[in-house]
Amino acid sequence: MAPAKKRNVSSKANAKKIKIDFEGIVERVLKSRKHANDVFDVLEFLQSEKEKDVICAVDACCKLFCTLLKRKDLFIGKLPGEDEAIKGEHSPDEKYKIFMRHRYNNCVEILLEHLHHETHEVKESALCCLMKFAAEQGLHPLEDLDWSEYFSFPRELIQAVVHNILSQSLDNSLLISRFQEFLEMDDIRYYVMSFIRDNVATVMNKSKGAVLPVYQSNVFTLMLNINMPSQETELTNFMVKQESKLELASLLRRRKIDSLFPLQDHKRAFERMWLGFLKYKLPNSMYKKILVVLHDSILPHMSKPTLMIDFLTAAYDVGGAISLLALNGLFVLIHQHNLDYPDFYKKLYNLLEPSVFHVKYRARFFHLANLFLSSSHLPVYLVAAFAKRLARLALTAPPTALLIVLPFIYNLIRRHPSCRVLIHKPSSEDELLEDPYVMEEVDPALCHALESSLWEIKVSFRTKLGPEKGATVANGRCNAGVALTEKKLK
Structure with missing residues (x-):
């Protein structure tokens, strides 16, 4: 049945009186069934345009209908229409309960509408009232139930x-x-x-x-x-x-x-x-919000965390910082939930682009990349590919990027001694023209990094820091700075 029509109840002077009237109305309705129609007054104020009136009416409805639920004064079971109840063979007690059940339904409809109200106080008041109704309905159901089942x-x-x-x-x-x-x-x-x-x-x-x-x-x-x-x-x-x-x-x-x-x-x-x-x-901004809380707030509470692989793969395709965070989620699934994902390092490798030295999440990127590559069980060709790609990117990177690239490569080679071949190969006059490394190759297994060397590091230091400083770094006189940066990356 439709809610009662709105009534103009905007008098400021009567605010205090209105509150007292609500209390009186509720008391009268609960005291005697002959005052049942007074409930319409409360429902009308519930639709007032004034915030204070609405909140007062919400409080009154909450007290009234919670009490009726406790008393079991609302019709239980399939609710007949009001016209049917009047014409049908129902006892006076049943007619009263049917009437009040319809008013309760009207009240609930209005409160649900108030969850969209422009004022938060009204929305909050309506929400709390609805949840009190829910608690009372749980204790005093409006349906016929076999409590044993x-x-x-x-x-x-x-x-x-x-x-x-x-x-x-x-x-x-x-x-x-x-x-x-x-x-x-x-x-x-x-x-x-x-x-x-x-x-x-x-x-x-x-x-x-x-x-x-x-x-x-x-x-x-x-x-x-x-x-x-x-x-x-x-x-x-x-x-x-x-x-x-x-x-x-x-x-x-x-x-x-x-x-x-x-x-x-x-x-x-x-x-x-x-x-x-x-x-x-999803909106691109939401991917980041989800990925940041994924491993702490979502994965631990799932029965099968590996089912998140489709979402993480889709998030990787978004690009930028989202791709990095998606790889972090995949890394957690691989190491904590035994996910088989052979393309993980290939995807990480392809995130190493010139732009990585200019983005605001640069520090987080290299921190996570260092974590992903920390295992001593990674194949030599893979580690060599990452070291070589970083060295190549350093050629066009800003000078400050060397403070990240050098310790990062140092960590890789220290953890994987087999990669020392990259820095101990004899040089030749034509090495820059004959480098077998294929920068454009997206698969680290096919880029021929192990057949190359890290000649780019020497060139980068000489061109970006000047011959004197470059020689100093090359001779190992900046070990303290390297060690400090390395510590930050761990």
């Missing part, structure tokens, strides 16, 4: 809240941060993860996979506010509690489970939620 949870109400929080036009990050406290409850968290997945599928399919920056930002913010438990024993905080331990034990025996929301089910829901979100194209 079912666990009551206000799915429809919570799903509607999630749907409205995930706005496609409003940035709801502030409201979502308020919603986080409810996500600390294990049953709410579990169902919200499923609702997010369903909502994303519906919205993104409707948009045919097009990027929706505001909506996807709201979804990401909500998912990031989900703090997952790490142990089964932590699953003790529920919004909807069973009335007795015997009742809960009976329910668990019938379902043949140890817990209503076992940790494995939480992880599965968490995984499906993230994978369902990440399979769609």
Whole structure:
């Protein structure tokens, strides 16, 4: 049934009186059923254009309908239409409960609309009221249930809240941060993860996979506010509690489970939620936000972290800093979750471009590259290819880049003594013309780095630092500076 029509209630002088009237209305309605129609006054103020009036009305509705839920004064089961209730063969008690159930539904509809209100205080007030309704509905369901078989949870109400929080036009990050406290409850968290997945599928399919920056930002913010438990024993905080331990034990025996929301089910829901979100194209700025928190906040809580490979591969193709962060995610999967990804070092090798010395994430790039290449079990040809490519890039890099390139190459050769052949090859007058290294080759296994030498280092020092300084570095008199830079890279 449609909500009551709006009423002009904008008098500033009566603000205090309005609050008192709300309390009086609620008291009268709860005291005697003959005042049931007074609930319309509250619902009208709930749609006021004045923020204070709306908040007062929200508080009144919250007290009124929470009390009616506790008293079981709202119709339970499939709700008849109001016209049907009047004409049908219902007792006065049933007619009252049907009437009040319709008013409750009106109230919920208006509160859900207020989650899109322009004022945060109204949105927050509406959210808190809806969650109080959800808690009472969990304890006093509005559906006929066989308590021996079912666990009551206000799915429809919570799903509607999630749907409205995930706005496609409003940035709801502030409201979502308020919603986080409810996500600390294990049953709410579990169902919200499923609702997010369903909502994303519906919205993104409707948009045919097009990027929706505001909506996807709201979804990401909500998912990031989900703090997952790490142990089964932590699953003790529920919004909807069973009335007795015997009742809960009976329910668990019938379902043949140890817990209503076992940790494995939480992880599965968490995984499906993230994978369902990440399979769609994202705004470029969001890739970075996700990749930064990936290995700490997402991968540890997934049942099968290796399923993230498709997202990480897509993120690598974005380019720039995103590619580097994607490789970091792949590196974690390879070393911590036994992912087989043979193209990893090939992708890293191809990120070594002249622009790498000019980007703002240069320090992070070389820090991570040093980490990726730290294993002493890497094949010699691979390490040689990275050393040679860096040396070649140094020819056109700014002078300050040498402070990064030299210690980086030094670390590579120190960890892989077999690569010393690159610096101990006898030189010749024609070595610059006969270098077998193929800079344009994208596969480090085919670039012939081991057949070459690191002659570029000598040339770089002489051309960028001048003959005197270049000779000084070449003779090893700057070991302290090299060691310091090397330490920073570790």
